[in-house]
Amino acid sequence: MKRPVIYISDSTGITAETLGHSLLTQFSDLEYETFTLRFINTVEKATQAAEVIQRFSQENGVRPIVFSTLVEDSLQQIIIKCDCLFIDFMQTFIQPLEQELATPAHREVGHSHGMTEMKAYQERMSAVNYALQCDDGIGVQHYDKADVIMLGVSRSGKTPSCVYLAMHFGIFAANYPLVEGDIERLVLPESLKKYREKLFGLTITPERLHQIRSERRPNSEYASLHQCQYELRQVEALYRQFGIDYLNVTRMSVEEIATSIMIRADLKQHA
Amino acid sequence: MKRPVIYISDSTGITAETLGHSLLTQFSDLEYETFTLRFINTVEKATQAAEVIQRFSQENGVRPIVFSTLVEDSLQQIIIKCDCLFIDFMQTFIQPLEQELATPAHREVGHSHGMTEMKAYQERMSAVNYALQCDDGIGVQHYDKADVIMLGVSRSGKTPSCVYLAMHFGIFAANYPLVEGDIERLVLPESLKKYREKLFGLTITPERLHQIRSERRPNSEYASLHQCQYELRQVEALYRQFGIDYLNVTRMSVEEIATSIMIRADLKQHA
Numbered sequence: 001m002k003r004p005v006i007y008i009s010d011s012t013g014i015t016a017e018t019l020g021h022s023l024l025t026q027f028s029d030l031e032y033e034t035f036t037l038r039f040i041n042t043v044e045k046a047t048q049a050a051e052v053i054q055r056f057s058q059e060n061g062v063r064p065i066v067f068s069t070l071v072e073d074s075l076q077q078i079i080i081k082c083d084c085l086f087i088d089f090m091q092t093f094i095q096p097l098e099q100e101l102a103t104p105a106h107r108e109v110g111h112s113h114g115m116t117e118m119k120a121y122q123e124r125m126s127a128v129n130y131a132l133q134c135d136d137g138i139g140v141q142h143y144d145k146a147d148v149i150m151l152g153v154s155r156s157g158k159t160p161s162c163v164y165l166a167m168h169f170g171i172f173a174a175n176y177p178l179v180e181g182d183i184e185r186l187v188l189p190e191s192l193k194k195y196r197e198k199l200f201g202l203t204i205t206p207e208r209l210h211q212i213r214s215e216r217r218p219n220s221e222y223a224s225l226h227q228c229q230y231e232l233r234q235v236e237a238l239y240r241q242f243g244i245d246y247l248n249v250t251r252m253s254v255e256e257i258a259t260s261i262m263i264r265a266d267l268k269q270h271a
Numbered sequence: 272m273k274r275p276v277i278y279i280s281d282s283t284g285i286t287a288e289t290l291g292h293s294l295l296t297q298f299s300d301l302e303y304e305t306f307t308l309r310f311i312n313t314v315e316k317a318t319q320a321a322e323v324i325q326r327f328s329q330e331n332g333v334r335p336i337v338f339s340t341l342v343e344d345s346l347q348q349i350i351i352k353c354d355c356l357f358i359d360f361m362q363t364f365i366q367p368l369e370q371e372l373a374t375p376a377h378r379e380v381g382h383s384h385g386m387t388e389m390k391a392y393q394e395r396m397s398a399v400n401y402a403l404q405c406d407d408g409i410g411v412q413h414y415d416k417a418d419v420i421m422l423g424v425s426r427s428g429k430t431p432s433c434v435y436l437a438m439h440f441g442i443f444a445a446n447y448p449l450v451e452g453d454i455e456r457l458v459l460p461e462s463l464k465k466y467r468e469k470l471f472g473l474t475i476t477p478e479r480l481h482q483i484r485s486e487r488r489p490n491s492e493y494a495s496l497h498q499c500q501y502e503l504r505q506v507e508a509l510y511r512q513f514g515i516d517y518l519n520v521t522r523m524s525v526e527e528i529a530t531s532i533m534i535r536a537d538l539k540q541h542a
Contacts, residue, residue: 003372012530014439015293022286022340023364026376038530065371069293085371093294093358100336100356101274105297121524128431128525132406160399163434167525168285253392254399254438259283259309 002033004056004064008049008079010071010109013038019089020067033060040070041109046078053082071107120170123270127166127173134174135159140191143174148265149195150175151239152202153183153231154222155212157249157257161202164258170270171262183234188242200265201239201246202257206232208250273304275327275335279320279350281342281380284309290360291338304331311341312380317349324353342378391441394541398437398444405445406430411462414445419536420466421446422510423473424454424502425493426483428520428528432473435529441541442533454505459513471536472510472517473528477503479521 005024007016013036024032035056037049056064066084070076073091080086094105133139134146136159143149148165150158154177162173182189192199206229213223221227239246245264249257261267276295278287284307295303306327308320327335337355341347344362351357365376404410405417407430414420419436421429425448433444453460463470477499484494492498510517516535520528532538 012526014526014530015289018286018289019340019360023361023368026342026361026365026378027368027372027374028377030372030374038534063371065368069290071297085367087364087367089290089360090294090297092363094297096356096358097294097298097336100334101298101301103298103301106299107297125428125431125525128434132403132430132434135403157396159403160396160438163399163403163438167431167435167438254396255283255285259285263309 001060001062002031003062004060005032005034006053006056006064006066006084007034007036007068008040008066009036009038009069010041010075011039011069013069016067016069016089020087023067023087040075041072043074043078046070046075050078050082053079053084057083071109073107120270124167124170127170127270128163130172130174131162131166135162137176139174140176143191143195143198145172146174146195146198147172147267148174148200148261149192149198150200150202150261151178151192151235151244151246152204153178153209153228153235155209155216156202156204157254158202160254161249161257161261164254165261165267168258169262169267171267178231178235178238180231183231183238186234186238186241188238196242196244199242199244200261201235201244203232203236203239203246203248205248205250272331272333273302274333275331276303276305277324277327277335277337277355278305278307278339279311279337280307280309280340281312281346282310282340284340287338287340287360291358294338294358311346312343314345314349317341317346321349321353324350324355328354342380344378391541395438395441398441398541399434401443401445402433402437406433408447410445411447414462414466414469416443417445417466417469418443418538419445419471419532420463420469421471421473421532422449422463422506422515422517423475424449424480424506426480426487427473427475428525429473431525432520432528432532435525436532436538439529440533440538442538449502449506449509451502454502454509457505457509457512459509467513467515470513470515471532472506472515474503474507474510474517474519476519476521 007013007020009016040046040049064084067087069089071090098105134142152158158175162175165171165173209228210225217223278284278291280287311317311320324335335355338358340360342361369376405413423429429446433446436442436444480499481496488494
């Protein structure tokens with residue numbers, strides 16, 4: 001039977017989901033049914049949320065786990081009375097921080113994903129627009145503004161990685177697909193030559209690339225293992241020839257790719 | 272003087288950054304200098320990390336705050352000895368969860384942002400590709416697959432919102448810019464007609480739109496307050512006429528917009 005897991009927040013719920021999910025991966029043999037109660041910022045909404053939690057408890061015959069980032073004590077008190085394991089991500093740490101910082105916490109509804117840091121926020125949004133503007137080899141005229149220019153063969157994960165770097169870190173990330181002509185002749189495309197210090201390569205195993213491309217165009221020459229092997233061998237030779245640092249992303253998630261590139265390319269977060 | 276804040280993780284550091292940042296917004300009158308130590312997954316790296324933390328402590332003359340998601344006790348023990356306020360996001364909750372779930376935690380290096388849930392992960396990446404494929408009115412032939420089709424005038428925040436819904440929730444979100452012709456005649460573009468139940472509108476105050484557009488094209492007719500007022504008045508009339516639910520995003524971050532649309536459009540997370 002699946003254990004009910006409820007994320008509750010006075011704001012977006014993203015923080016509660018992120019840490020709650022991290023904790024649950026430490027108990028990955030069990031199964032969960034997850035549910036998020038967002039924007040629980042009034043007594044009325046908290047009372048309704050408590051009813052939802054009670055219903056989960058009764059219908060499942062097992063206590064829900066409630067991961068909370070509620071800040072206001074009056075709201076938290078309503079939830080804490082439910083039949084659940086209440087895991088408190090905010091209050092637990094507020095008190096030691098108050099002591100260390102010798103400052104009382106605001107204890108107001110969270111704005112951690114709000115617009116409090118307007119400049120950093122606008123930078124992130126500009127970076128997202130940039131990632132789209134410079135996706136897949138377009139927008140080369142804007143490469144002066146790039147923090148990093150990602151290279152790789154088709155379907156090696158460039159686009160999601162650039163979008164993640166933009167959304168999360170405000171990094172201006174362009175991406176350029178290396179195509180047959182470039183990799184056959186082992187030359188750097190003309191438009192990339194003056195940006196060598198910004199280039200970062202992705203690679204992947206031929207087997208995984210074959211699998212990904214096959215989902216898109218089954219039984220095509222493009223997806224064949226032979227073609228994948230050829231392109232990757234050439235592209236890695238090209239990276240080495242031009243001294244371009246690169247990463248094998250076969251077993252990596254987009255979060256892992258993005259954070260690894262932050263380190264390897266020594267990028268500084270704008271946000 | 273800025274208080275040093277160090278996020279430390281055996282993996283990407285994203286979880287530590289997310290909750291740490293949430294907590295610090297409760298003390299937003301103070302200033303911080305933040306730094307993330309990612310992929311600290313060996314004794315050697317932890318020892319180096321401890322040196323970095325000690326250096327921060329000495330150079331600043333004030334104890335750093337260390338937000339940790341380290342799971343392995345041997346690594347944590349190395350960091351905990353530093354002169355810092357050590358805030359432990361994992362171990363603090365592992366024990367009550369072990370008791371509730373009657374299962375020992377793996378206590379292994381985290382994979383919360385890894386590829387453990389392959390199917391959900393691939394769905395998110397497909398959604399990101401979809402958001403790019405169906406950005407700004409392109410890809411209307413793929414609207415059958417959309418979970419939501421976002422409408423709005425130019426620069427009202429559609430693109431980042433769609434990308435966020437895709438990256439974070441695996442939602443297939445297309446976006447369509449309503450242009451002069453559509454809003455003048457108060458008609459729904461032909462390609463949207465059969466998807467009325469998927470449409471969701473964004474709006475914003477004329478003043479804010481004027482400000483955003485002015486950064487892009489200063490002193491243009493496009494950016495003029497008059498033009499912004501006209502477009503928004505028309506587009507809101509169009510939403511009402513066709514019974515399209517809509518959201519005023521003037522004071523909202525992309526996280527708030529995305530999570531609000533999840534609720535209002537009753538979208539189910541694929542990831």
